[in-house]
Structures are given as structure tokens and as C-alpha cells.
Amino acid sequence: MIEAISESIAKVVGAQKGPTIVVMGGIHGNERTGVEVVKKLAYQFEHSEINLASGVLYLILGNPKAIERDTRGSEDHADLNRCFKRDVLECIPETYEQTRAQEIAKILATADISIDLHATNKPSVPFLCCAVDEAHEKIYQWFDCDRVLADPRYILGGEPVTTDEFIDLNGGVGICYETGQSKDLSRIDEVLSDVRDVLRDQNMIAAMAPSPFEGEGGGRGVTRSVYELVSVINLTEAGFRYEGTLGGGSFEEFTSGQTIGYIGDKPVVAEFDGVIVFPKIPELQTFGKPVVYLAKKIK
Numbered sequence: 542m543i544e545a546i547s548e549s550i551a552k553v554v555g556a557q558k559g560p561t562i563v564v565m566g567g568i569h570g571n572e573r574t575g576v577e578v579v580k581k582l583a584y585q586f587e588h589s590e591i592n593l594a595s596g597v598l599y600l601i602l603g604n605p606k607a608i609e610r611d612t613r614g615s616e617d618h619a620d621l622n623r624c625f626k627r628d629v630l631e632c633i634p635e636t637y638e639q640t641r642a643q644e645i646a647k648i649l650a651t652a653d654i655s656i657d658l659h660a661t662n663k664p665s666v667p668f669l670c671c672a673v674d675e676a677h678e679k680i681y682q683w684f685d686c687d688r689v690l691a692d693p694r695y696i697l698g699g700e701p702v703t704t705d706e707f708i709d710l711n712g713g714v715g716i717c718y719e720t721g722q723s724k725d726l727s728r729i730d731e732v733l734s735d736v737r738d739v740l741r742d743q744n745m746i747a748a749m750a751p752s753p754f755e756g757e758g759g760g761r762g763v764t765r766s767v768y769e770l771v772s773v774i775n776l777t778e779a780g781f782r783y784e785g786t787l788g789g790g791s792f793e794e795f796t797s798g799q800t801i802g803y804i805g806d807k808p809v810v811a812e813f814d815g816v817i818v819f820p821k822i823p824e825l826q827t828f829g830k831p832v833v834y835l836a837k838k839i840k
């Protein structure tokens with residue numbers, strides 16, 4: 542039985558006790574694969590194509606206003622996935638994103654697991670953004686990608702700010718899955734199947750045929766490299782430009798000593814062998830905020 546509990550938030554309750562899982566898409570409104578996966582899952586529960594045997598499942602379209610605008614936030618430079626931090630969650634909300642974060646955080650605080658589906662603005666292979674340990678791997682093993690980006694020092698937001706960081710702090714297991722580039726809608730059915738595999742693995746979905754994607758040894762049977770965020774290049778009034786062809790997409794490699802780009806005329810020289818991640822498209826660049834992040838392969 543699926544029930545709408547508030548704007549773009551649906552709840553499915555299983556007959557038996559079990560874990561509480563949150564599946565989210567559209568925390569960033571232009572990242573459409575996650576939006577479609579959440580809609581399709583809701584449709585399948587509504588039409589009893591799948592039934593929840595146990596536990597509680599929340600299906601959330603994160604930022605309905607941004608989804609309607611087909612933009613990252615409800616207004617320029619608004620970012621819901623930087624709002625899951627204490628001062629925002631405890632404030633009297635002044636913006637749409639703050640209101641929405643408070644509403645979603647209440648649900649996340651009750652959950653054991655969250656799966657937040659995102660996509661990148663520049664080209665990228667699919668990758669996971671989350672903590673790396675056995676509990677997280679048990680969930681993300683079902684997603685078909687060969688790398689995980691961890692951020693144990695909170696380089697991304699300076700403190701825990703994302704849905705996965707918030708639920709981790711509350712004792713749950715948070716996963717963020719970057720499904721590829723936001724314009725690429727070719728993976729919707731595959732990602733939907735992956736999410737269903739997580740539910741099946743948690744014994745929440747009644748007996749189904751084995752997943753067509755299951756690999757040897759459980760999950761997708763994929764070996765994953767682990768990267769960690771190390772540092773950030775902030776945009777200043779001096780401006781920033783990349784050296785050469787760098788800046789096209791996440792996971793472009795650089796080597797120690799290489800000039801990555803220039804802040805004004807001043808070269809930014811890499812201090813380690815690494816990759817760039819989340820290079821910002823010009824529309825999303827803001828003075829004083831990150832223009833690109835640097836990460837290092839650790840495993």
C-alpha cells in the first residue's frame with residue numbers, strides 16, 4: 542500500500558517488520574535519471590507490480606520546484622544537497638531548500654538506509670559518493686560502477702552537509718550514486734533494477750526472479766577503486782581557468798607537479814597524483830565557492 546504523505550513524498554509500509562529505506566531522486570532538479578527511477582518505483586507499487594513484504598520505504602522527489610524548472614535548485618545557486626547541516630536544519634527556514642531539507646531530514650532521521658540518486662553536469666563515468674565500509678558496501682554493491690569517492694574529512698561542504706552524510710551521522714547508512722551525466726537518460730531501467738536489488742537483498746521485496754545483473758560473489762561482482770577528496774580550488778574575483786584540456790569532466794587525471802590551472806595569473810600546481818572531480822559548469826560558479834575538487838586514489 543503506497544500513500545502520499547506530503548508533497549512528492551510517498552510511504553510504503555510492508556506487512557512485516559524490517560528496515561526503513563529512503564530512495565530519493567531530484568534533490569537536484571535537473572538530474573533526471575533519479576527522478577524517473579523514483580517515479581517508476583512509485584508506479585510499480587501503486588499498480589502492485591511489486592509489493593513490500595517488510596519494512597518501510599519512502600520514495601522522495603527531493604526538490605519539486607527545481608524539478609519543475611529542470612535546474613539544480615529552485616533558484617540560481619540554491620543547493621538542497623548542502624542543506625543537511627545543523628544550522629540549516631535547526632533554523633526558521635527562509636528558503637524553499639531550507640524548508641525542504643528540514644522535511645526530508647525528519648524522514649532520514651528515522652531511516653536505516655538512504656539511496657540518493659544524482660548525476661553530474663559535466664561528463665563522468667558513474668560513481669558512488671559515500672563512506673567506504675562493510676555496511677555501505679552491502680548496499681552499493683548492487684550499483685554498476687567501478688569507483689567510490691569518499692570524503693572522510695568533509696572537503697565537499699566543510700562539514701557534513703549532504704543526505705548521505707546526514708544519515709551516517711544519525712547512525713544509518715547513506716549512499717549517493719552519481720548515475721552519469723545529467724543529460725544521459727539511458728540508464729533509468731538499469732538503475733531502477735539496481736535499487737530493486739537492494740530492496741530484495743534486504744528481504745523487503747517478495748520473491749522475485751534473480752537479478753539479471755547479479756555478478757559472482759553477490760552484488761554486481763564489480764571491483765571498485767576508492768578515491769578520497771583532498772582539496773578544493775575556490776573561485777576568487779581573480780577568476781580561474783584550466784591548463785590545457787583539463788576541466789572537461791570528473792576523473793580526469795593529473796600528476797604531481799602538473800599545473801592544473803590558474804587563479805588569475807598564478808598557477809595551481811598539483812601536489813599529488815590525482816583526479817579532478819565535480820568541475821563546475823560556468824552557470825553554477827560562485828565567488829568564494831569551489832570551482833573544482835581534487836581527489837586521490839587510495840585503493
Ligand SMILES: [Zn+2]
Binds near residue numbers: 568569572622660
Ligand atoms: Zn546532484
